[in-house]
Amino acid sequence: MNLEFTQEELDFQKSIRAWMRENVPEELERVSALGNMPTKSQQQQWERSLGKQGWLALTWPEQYGGPGWTATQRYIFDIERAMAGAPPTSPFGVAMVGPVIYTFGSPEQKERWLPGITSGETLWCQGYSEPNAGSDLASLKTRAERKQDHYLVNGQKIWTTQAHWADMMFCLVRTDPEAKKQQGISFLLIDMKTPGIEIRPIYSIDGHHHLNEVYFTDVEVPLENLVGQEGMGWTIAKFLLTHERTTIAGVADSYYALARMKQAI
Secondary structure (H helix, E strand, O other), rough: OOOOHHHHHHHHHHHHHHHHHHOOOHHHHHHHHHOOOHHHHHHHHHHHHHHOOOOOOOOHHHHHOOOOOHHHHHHHHHHHHHHHOOOOOOOHHHHHHHHHHHOHHHOHHHHHHHHHHHOOOOOOOEEEOOOEEEOOOOHOOOEEEEEOOOOEEEEEOOOOOOOOOOEEEEEEEEEOOOOOOOOOOOEEEEEOOOOEEEEEEOOOOOEEEEEEEEEEEEEEEHHHHEOOOOOOOOHHHHHHHHHOOOOEEEEHHHHHHHHHHHHHO
16 A cells, blocks of 8 residues: 655645745744744634635535545645644634534525634634533533524533633433433523523632533524524434534644654753
8 A cells, every 4th residue: 555645735835835835934833843832813814725725614615615636636735734833723613613504504504604604703612511411412401492583591511611702502301301311401502691691600629711611591593593403402412412522632742742842851
């Protein structure tokens, strides 16, 4: 088996490397070199730069804004991105809720939400874990009661990464408390500026603030923000988690860390 890059792939690598050299801000390089996390403005500015190139939703079908790259091209891009000192993209939009929306969403939902993800304009967070529903996620209690033209949401989420940055949350809620616990869950898209939402920071032992508690008190969510049908939330959540797992390995950033370590020795 020949594992070397083809000439076409080498040319692609050169073009990506040149673009990174010209477009990765020096302040981001310094942040990465120190092992720190970018600020919200730094992260969003970077993602908007990628969005203008069509390089944000790398794994998406072309019809929804993906670049149409091969797996090898995506690997090359990620390595060059990391080696240039640029941060990975936030996974909540491009790697999690985006694939959910283009797979399960209505035409109107695709038109409304996907462009904001591929452009880097809309930041998302994940509303899954609760104080008594972590590894046993199906035990979640956050309630969404259907009214005339909206759901009324009450409850709490915890360990919500970047909730204080986010414009939107994709959230698992219980719409049918009488059903079997996996069958009574639905998937809602919630505007984080809606009245009744309170965000409380959770500070890490190193003093950084990435995690949050999120409280919902009579939060009104339009019916059209339901993805799929009521009771489909567990099915959608499992689909989403298969995409989330692809972001965990961090091959490119580990490659960068190893290179930095070798430099220091």
